[in-house]
Amino acid sequence: MNKKISNQKAWWFVAPVIVLVAFNAVIPLMTVVNYSVQETFGNNVFFWEGVKWFETVLNSERFHASLGRQMMFTSIILLIEVPLGVAIALTMPKKGVWVSVCLVFMAMPLLIPWNVVGAMWNIFALPDIGLLGRAINALGIDYNFTSQPLSAWFTTILMDVWHWTSLVVLLAYAGLSSIPDAYYQAAKIDGAKPWAVFRYIQLPKMKRVLTIAILLRFMDSFMIYTEPFVLTGGGPGNTTTFLSIDLVKIALGQFDLGPAAAMSLVYFLIVLLVSWLFYTLMMKDEAQ
Amino acid sequence: MTLVFKNVTKRVGADVHIFDTSVEFVENEFNILLGTTLAGKTTLLQLMAGLEVPTSGEIWFNGNNVTGVATQKRNVSMVHQQFINYPHFSVYDNIASPLRVAGFSKADIESRVDSVANLLKLTPMLKRRPNELSGGQQQRTALARALVKDADLVLLDEPLANLDYKLREELRDELPKLLSDRKCTVVYATTEPTEALLLGGYTATVHEGQITQFGKTPDVYRRPTDLETARVFSDPPIxxxxxxxxxxxxxxxxxxxxxxxxxxxxxxxxxxxxxxxxxxxxxxxxxxxxxxxxxxxxxxxxxxxxxxxxxxxxxxxxxxxxxxxxxxxxxxxxxxxxxxxxxxxxxxxxxxxxx
Structure with a gap:
């Protein structure tokens, strides 16, 4: 006879994790869910609203516009940062004293706090006193990121590329340095051209780290807040108002807790869905 | 193919990897490089392949000085200790890869790959990828890639070291047979004296970047010309x-x-x-x-x-x-x-x- 052994002691081992997850994920998320289905006029009085806020958010042109800007921004920086990062990693030295020098230089932007990056680029790009702004204007190009949408986008993207390409570089470099020399020798003996070496040895061997790099860059850039907030404040007009900036405006600027909560949930689901899709597609090959 | 080293020295920075080595390997035979780890066996093989260029001295193939000639133009093939195959190619494509680079016709590639695969018992696995194979099969694939292009010089760098005992014995038996009816000079690096004796052929004992003796394997074993050779060629140590x-x-x-x-x-x-x-x-x-x-x-x-x-x-x-x-x-x-x-x-x- 099978006798089920009852042992409740294990709960004590799981308890700390449950408490931790509850405090840093479940409770805040449930608070947001709670807000998203109610309306409040202050004084802690709430009224049930059902899915009204979700309908509002999903039909809101303002949300569509920020989502569009957000997707545009994320796509552009991924298209620039990933190939650029891989290219830089390929040109980095493989051994010798220069390795650590290069790595330190590469890691530098990653160590700078986000709001400092924003402030730095703000000053750097100012058309009247900033080095970059003055230089571009000196070339005869009319550039002012505080008043021209195109200039604002250009500056924001440049800033993000400056700040985050290093992450892709470091990950790609780690992937590259894990390839044994013998692979390159074998390719050389086969007479493979540099492109073939990249396509059939380096790229497949970098695939895992690149997947992680793209995922991290997608998530981070999709939730970007501090740097554009400090740099442009979402302007000129709404042209660099990305999703988080818009969300903060609604939640804290207008104090529309219900719509803001609904928007947060939609936002969260988009990030989750895209990340999941991405990971599944990239790893499909591996599973076979 | 004849392979001759003339006073070859290889320095990397201040380190001497190969020192003033002159040797004439035996044409179309099994030549074994026997030495401990870091003795310089791999450097010798890389010099033969053209992956490294000697600091001084010359390397001659078939009476031609090939010292500065690029790897691709030497018609050599090499098998490494690690199982090196293209991870995203099937076994077939892996074996075919050197032929494709060399520009063989499709029909030609197919018949050559099939015959080599048959020889190495890889025919049932041609559609699989390297990571779906056992270590022995992966190394067979690498061997097939080395054999398929009919290289004049086949370099084997401890090809059996990463295999488990049984597979190692099996492949060690087959190797000389596989290579004997091909007109190619084989250079085989190993750390194990027993392996050198089992493979036969000719042995060069390598110690601290120099070849201490070269001759028929049993002769080198029986009459080591110096104590260092005897030490290299003895397990347990002499x-x-x-x-x-x-x-x-x-x-x-x-x-x-x-x-x-x-x-x-x-x-x-x-x-x-x-x-x-x-x-x-x-x-x-x-x-x-x-x-x-x-x-x-x-x-x-x-x-x-x-x-x-x-x-x-x-x-x-x-x-x-x-x-x-x-x-x-x-x-x-x-x-x-x-x-x-x-x-x-x-x-x-x-x-x-x-x-």
């Missing part, structure tokens, strides 16, 4: 001691001596270095020429059919290797029998005097 020849006697110490006969017969009186392989130092006498010596047992290892005993002979560490299982207490004094017919004598400069 036992050595100082010995004095005096009045027709070989004198080891006050108690142990034996009449100088056989190899020692022609030697003049004086001091020598003597080497004797562990399987001629046994726990029971194996011939009437055996001389008894006393030693203190340090380690005693039993392996299936033989006993390996490490013992102290005076200050020297010696190894004895005997057939059968002999349980010997560690720390005890024991008697070992030295078969004096198989002693090898070296001069004080460690060059061979008599074997």
């Amino acid at each position: 036992n050595t001691t100082k010995i004095i020849r005096k009045d027709g006697l070989m004198v080891l110490d006050e108690e142990v001596s034996w009449p100088a006969q056989g190899a020692a017969d022609g030697l003049a009186d004086g001091a020598y270095m003597m080497g004797i392989r562990p399987h001629f130092v046994t726990v029971q006498p194996t011939s009437e020429n055996a001389v008894a010596i006393q030693g203190r047992v340090i380690v005693s290892e039993l392996s299936g059919s033989e006993s390996v005993v490490h013992f102290k002979l005076g200050d020297l560490s010696w190894v004895s290797q005997s057939h059968g299982i002999h349980a010997i207490d560690i720390g005890a004094d024991a008697t070992f029998y030295l078969d004096t017919r198989h002693c090898i004598y070296f001069g004080e400069n460690e060059k061979l005097m008599a074997a």
Whole structure:
């Protein structure tokens, strides 16, 4: 006879994790869910609203516009940062004293706090006193990121590329340095051209780290807040108002807790869905 | 194909990897490079392949100086210790890859890949990817890639070292057969003396960036021209001691001596270095020429059919290797029998005097 052994002691081992997850994920998320289905006029009085806020958010042109800007921004920086990062990693030295020098230089932007990056680029790009702004204007190009949408986008993207390409570089470099020399020798003996070496040895061997790099860059850039907030404040007009900036405006600027909560949930689901899709597609090959 | 090294030296920074090496490998035969890890075997192979360029000296293929010639133009193939295959190609595409680069026709590629795959028993796996194969099959794929292009020179860098015992034995049996009916010169690097003896052919012993001796494998084994070669070509390590020849006697110490006969017969009186392989130092006498010596047992290892005993002979560490299982207490004094017919004598400069 099978006798089920009852042992409740294990709960004590799981308890700390449950408490931790509850405090840093479940409770805040449930608070947001709670807000998203109610309306409040202050004084802690709430009224049930059902899915009204979700309908509002999903039909809101303002949300569509920020989502569009957000997707545009994320796509552009991924298209620039990933190939650029891989290219830089390929040109980095493989051994010798220069390795650590290069790595330190590469890691530098990653160590700078986000709001400092924003402030730095703000000053750097100012058309009247900033080095970059003055230089571009000196070339005869009319550039002012505080008043021209195109200039604002250009500056924001440049800033993000400056700040985050290093992450892709470091990950790609780690992937590259894990390839044994013998692979390159074998390719050389086969007479493979540099492109073939990249396509059939380096790229497949970098695939895992690149997947992680793209995922991290997608998530981070999709939730970007501090740097554009400090740099442009979402302007000129709404042209660099990305999703988080818009969300903060609604939640804290207008104090529309219900719509803001609904928007947060939609936002969260988009990030989750895209990340999941991405990971599944990239790893499909591996599973076979 | 003939392969000749002329005074080849390879330096990397201040380190000398290969020092003034001249050797003429034997055409269309199995040439073994035998040496410990870091002795310079891999550097020698890379110099042959053109992956490294000598700092000075020349390398000649078939009477042509190829010293500066690029790898791609040398028609060599190489198999590494790690199983190196293109991870995202099927076995078929992996084997076909050197032919595709060389621009063979599709039909030609197909027939060549099929015949090599058949030879290496890879036909059922042609559609799989390397990571779906066992280690032995992965290494067979790498071997197939090396064989398929009919290279003049096939370089094998410890190809069996990462395989488990059974696969290693199997592939070691097949390798010489696979390569013998192809007109190619084979250079095979290994760290294991036993492997060199099993593969036969010719052996070059490599020590600290130099080839100490090159010749037919059994000859190098029986008559090492210097003590270093004997050390490289012995596993367990060869036992050595100082010995004095005096009045027709070989004198080891006050108690142990034996009449100088056989190899020692022609030697003049004086001091020598003597080497004797562990399987001629046994726990029971194996011939009437055996001389008894006393030693203190340090380690005693039993392996299936033989006993390996490490013992102290005076200050020297010696190894004895005997057939059968002999349980010997560690720390005890024991008697070992030295078969004096198989002693090898070296001069004080460690060059061979008599074997």
